[in-house]
Amino acid sequence: MKGIWLARLQNLKRKPLVLISMTVMTVIFAYVLSGGVGSSLTLLVATDDSDMSNRVLEILEKEDGYTITVLTEAELQKVMKDKRDKTGLLLREKTFSVLADTESDIVRMLSLEIETIYNELAFQDQVIALGGESKWDEVEKGLVEAQSFQVNKSSMDESQVFRYDGALQSLFGFMLYFVFYTISINVQFILEDKRSGVWNRLKLASISRFQLYFGHLSFSYVIGLIQMLLVILVFRFLIGTNMYEGFWKVVIICSFYVLLVLAFSLFVISLVKTVSQSSVIISLLAVAFAMIGGAYWPLEIVQSEGLLAMKWISPVFYGMEALKRVTIYGETLGGVITYISMMILLATLLIVIGITLLEKRTERYHSSE
Amino acid sequence: MLQAINLHKKYKSKEVVRHINMRLATGESVGLLGPNGAGKSTTISMLSSLIMPTSGEVIWDEQSINKNPEALRKVLGVVPQEIALYPELSAKENLHFFGRIYGLKGKLLAKRTEEVLQKIGLTDRQNDIVKTFSGGMKRRLNIGAALLHKPSILIMDEPTVGIDPQSRAYILDTVKQLVEEGMTLLYTSHYMEEVELLCDKIYIMDQGEIIAYGTKEALKSLVSDNQTIELQAHLLSSEFEEVLQNKFPTATIRKVEQTLSISLPKNEEPLATIFALAASNDITITSAVIKIPSLEDVFLHLTGRALRD
Numbered sequence: 001m002k003g004i005w006l007a008r009l010q011n012l013k014r015k016p017l018v019l020i021s022m023t024v025m026t027v028i029f030a031y032v033l034s035g036g037v038g039s040s041l042t043l044l045v046a047t048d049d050s051d052m053s054n055r056v057l058e059i060l061e062k063e064d065g066y067t068i069t070v071l072t073e074a075e076l077q078k079v080m081k082d083k084r085d086k087t088g089l090l091l092r093e094k095t096f097s098v099l100a101d102t103e104s105d106i107v108r109m110l111s112l113e114i115e116t117i118y119n120e121l122a123f124q125d126q127v128i129a130l131g132g133e134s135k136w137d138e139v140e141k142g143l144v145e146a147q148s149f150q151v152n153k154s155s156m157d158e159s160q161v162f163r164y165d166g167a168l169q170s171l172f173g174f175m176l177y178f179v180f181y182t183i184s185i186n187v188q189f190i191l192e193d194k195r196s197g198v199w200n201r202l203k204l205a206s207i208s209r210f211q212l213y214f215g216h217l218s219f220s221y222v223i224g225l226i227q228m229l230l231v232i233l234v235f236r237f238l239i240g241t242n243m244y245e246g247f248w249k250v251v252i253i254c255s256f257y258v259l260l261v262l263a264f265s266l267f268v269i270s271l272v273k274t275v276s277q278s279s280v281i282i283s284l285l286a287v288a289f290a291m292i293g294g295a296y297w298p299l300e301i302v303q304s305e306g307l308l309a310m311k312w313i314s315p316v317f318y319g320m321e322a323l324k325r326v327t328i329y330g331e332t333l334g335g336v337i338t339y340i341s342m343m344i345l346l347a348t349l350l351i352v353i354g355i356t357l358l359e360k361r362t363e364r365y366h367s368s369e
Numbered sequence: 370m371l372q373a374i375n376l377h378k379k380y381k382s383k384e385v386v387r388h389i390n391m392r393l394a395t396g397e398s399v400g401l402l403g404p405n406g407a408g409k410s411t412t413i414s415m416l417s418s419l420i421m422p423t424s425g426e427v428i429w430d431e432q433s434i435n436k437n438p439e440a441l442r443k444v445l446g447v448v449p450q451e452i453a454l455y456p457e458l459s460a461k462e463n464l465h466f467f468g469r470i471y472g473l474k475g476k477l478l479a480k481r482t483e484e485v486l487q488k489i490g491l492t493d494r495q496n497d498i499v500k501t502f503s504g505g506m507k508r509r510l511n512i513g514a515a516l517l518h519k520p521s522i523l524i525m526d527e528p529t530v531g532i533d534p535q536s537r538a539y540i541l542d543t544v545k546q547l548v549e550e551g552m553t554l555l556y557t558s559h560y561m562e563e564v565e566l567l568c569d570k571i572y573i574m575d576q577g578e579i580i581a582y583g584t585k586e587a588l589k590s591l592v593s594d595n596q597t598i599e600l601q602a603h604l605l606s607s608e609f610e611e612v613l614q615n616k617f618p619t620a621t622i623r624k625v626e627q628t629l630s631i632s633l634p635k636n637e638e639p640l641a642t643i644f645a646l647a648a649s650n651d652i653t654i655t656s657a658v659i660k661i662p663s664l665e666d667v668f669l670h671l672t673g674r675a676l677r678d
Contacts (some may be wrong), residue, residue: 003470007455010466014457014498197453200419201514205470206442 003207004215008189010225018185019227025179026231031239032172041106041166042067043097044088046076053091056117060089089114108301109164164298165327167241173324174294175231175254176316180286182227182260186220187265188275190358195274213355216261224258249326249333253340257319260343263350264315270357293317318343370394370521371416371441371553378411385411386577389425389674393522398554400568402561402664405604408577410556412449416555417447442466446520452507452513456500460491460510463499464517471518487548489513492537505536512540522553529563538621541566561664564650571666580671592662592670598639600629601656602647609650616642635661 012019043066047053061068068096071079073090080088080099087101087106097115100107110256127136153213192212193199237240243250272278289298293316294306302308311317323337325331333340376389386408393399403409427434429441432556453478454463464482473481486492508528509549515523525544529537536566544567548554554672558564564571571588573581581588605627614622620633633639640657647654663672668673 003466006469009464011455011457195451197449197451200449201447201467202470203419204417204442204445204447204519205467206439207470234605247648271459368475 001207001215001218004212005219008186008216008219011189019223022178022182023227023230024213026174026227027234029174029178030167030231030235033170033174041087041108041110042069043089044069044076044079044086046071046073046088047091048093050093052093052118052121052158053096055121056091057095057112059117059121060114068357078162080151082105084258099317106166106347109298111144112300113164123165145251149338164300165328167235168243168324168327169298171231171235171241173290175228175288176257176293176319176323177286177295179227179258180265180289180316181222183220183224183258183261184265184268184278184282184286186223188269188278189216189220190216190266191269191272191275191278194358194361209359217266217351220265221258221262225255228254228258244330245328246326246327249321252333253319253322253326253336254338256322256343256347260315260318260347263347263354265348265353270354270361275363289314289316294320314327315343315346370428370430371555372428373416374426374428376412376415376427377421378408378420378608380417381606384577388578388621389415390579391572391645393553393555395521395553397570398431398548398568399615400550400564400571401555401557402559402564402571402576402668403574404559404668407559407574409574411577412574413447413526414557417445417524418442419447426493433636439611441522443518444521446515446518446523448515448523448525448528450530452511454499454507454510457498459496459498460502460513461495464513467514468517473517474606481519485513485516488516498537503536504537505531505532508532508536508540509543512543515581516547520552521571522555523547524557526557527559528556529558529560557630563669571664571672573664575672577669581667588618588664588667589662594635595632596635596637597642597660598631598633598637599656599658600631600643600647600654600659601627602652602654604652605629606650606652609652611623612646612650614641622665625629634636 007225036344041061045060045068047057047070048072055058057068057070058137060066060301067084076088076090076099079086084101086100087110090097090099091114097119098107098111098114127139131138163243191200193202193216194359201210229251231248234248236243268281268285269278272281294311297318299308299317318339322343325336325339327334330343371391371393372414373389373391376386377384378386389408389412391399400413401409410422415422418427418441420435421435427441432440434441434464455466458466461482465478468478468481478599483492486495489512491506491509491513492636494506499510503509512525512528519597521654528544529540534587541563544554544556554567556567557566565585568585570584571586572579581591605623605624608621610624610629613629614620617633617637617639620631620639622629622632631639631643639658644654645658
């Protein structure tokens with residue numbers, strides 16, 4: 001196994017481009033598409049001065065991620081007419097309008113968030129109207145208790161309130177997406193060694209099959225994890241991304257995600273004959289999995305039931321959800337145990353199937369002389 | 370002695386090789402000749418313990434390698450048909466890697482690497498990356514990687530496929546030298562001239578079976594015990610034909626234009642006599658070719674097909 005690691009390290013020394021480019025691309029894409037970490041959405045807000053609109057504004061001002069400028073309705077209308085790149089928000093007693101030139105993800109998510117605030121405040125008002133402030137305190141306390149109970153019992157329930165952090169969405173999304181390539185390219189060495197005859201040479205030198213697979217897979221695992229750690233460290237300590245005190249939880253979840261992607265890559269190479277076939281399949285699947293797994297956009301804004309149903313087959317989904325929950329939603333590792341368990345279960349299953357198929361294929365190499 | 374006893378290999382319902390019985394005595398050089406797809410690689414994969422036979426046994430040192438392949442693997446070097454090297458590493462790095470895998474370390478590893486590089490003629494290029502090598506150089510390094518642990522048996526699977534004549538000659542010289550140094554060799558090829566040059570005994574395979582076995586001479590005698598001499602000469606006459614027939618009464622002589630074809634038993638050595646008779650009859654022989662059966666003819670005789678079909 002040590003020998004395999006040495007050969008792979010020498011190879012990495014000669015061809016470090018994959019690891020470097022995937023890491024750099026993750027950082028660049030995540031940074032650029034999040035609009036620069038630390039920056040927030042500049043929002044021009046006007047209210048009708050009603051109690052409800054002022055309370056909504058108050059909540060928004062307390063939220064991270066928004067730089068709010070309060071204008072009158074007339075001023076807002078004028079600015080929005082002149083400067084089409086701005087995002088405006090008109091808050092009224094019972095309704096609101098998001099003013100933007102294009103129907104972007106940001107607009108959709110902003111709408112979702114404002115709607116949630118309106119609903120929560122309306123519910124609060126109704127409770128107070130029926131039972132007074134003391135009743136609301138009671139209900140609020142009950143809700144908090146019910147929520148903690150719900151989190152423990154059904155952590156994959158997505159009925160919780162939608163929260164969005166653009167910086168983390170981009171960071172996690174691109175990190176999970178690009179590491180797919182790094183790991184699969186590394187796992188492809190198994191296929192390459194089998195095709196080139198190096199694998200047989202090693203077997204003849206009495207290296208066991210376990211040592212061969214373990215050597216290759218452990219190296220690929222470490223490389224994948226290093227890439228993710230580099231990205232996380234850059235964002236956390238150089239760029240200063242807020243990880244909601246979930247840094248170590250992020251690292252732990254990444255370690256399970258790398259395992260799942262490793263297993264998936266192994267499964268893919270067990271189905272194909274050549275490295276180029278594997279590369280094509282991985283490229284297609286990585287993009288597809290990123291899309292249906294919520295790497296490019298939050299799944300909360302996806303309308304298609306079909307697309308949402310497919311998320312369960314995407315490794316990205318498990319990683320993305322678990323990462324968002326331990327950061328944005330502030331959950332514990334216990335709260336995302338279902339996602340972690342799924343990643344371990346799928347990884348185990350895919351590794352067993354992958355190795356079995358690869359061994360059968362090795363027999364076929366000999367028969368196709 | 371390495372011995373294969375009634376080896377069979379099946380993949381699903383397809384029987385790839387059957388009834389393989391072979392013996393490889395110490396110091397012997399044995400050829401395994403057959404067209405592509407004959408089952409040579411499967412046979413040597415079983416002989417080298419890479420795959421298990423469906424039935425039958427491979428015996429090394431009086432022990433079945435099905436149960437204990439380690440004993441054989443320690444003394445076995447295998448040169449696969451593929452270039453089983455890391456293209457991104459240098460020649461030296463590749464040899465170091467495979468040497469380490471075989472348990473060589475430190476000074477011993479450095480010494481063996483140096484010796485092997487010298488043997489395969491790549492000392493000058495030891496620090497160059499393998500992917501920049503020519504096909505012939507890669508093939509040489511492929512052989513070198515199998516020699517690092519000083520094996521006493523070498524199994525070579527088509528080691529000269531797809532290379533230029535110069536590199537081929539170099540490889541054949543190297544292998545010949547190894548045989549002369551006492552290496553036990555099993556050489557697989559569909560190039561009959563290579564097998565003929567290197568091997569004492571030859572097994573001929575076709576469609577998964579060994580169809581003939583023996584020394585070169587024994588195999589060739591399967592085709593014919595005769596030799597044919599083709600003479601080209603100026604002013605060939607029927608009188609000269611008669612003179613030759615009287616001198617060699619058992620010969621069959623045919624004349625086609627200016628070529629005289631004389632077929633007679635192999636044990637006779639008639640060339641000097643023929644030249645003397647020609648001189649005394651004022652005939653100038655411009656060329657004389659002695660045609661004896663080749664392994665190609667043997668294969669054709671046994672299967673009705675040419676070896677490289």
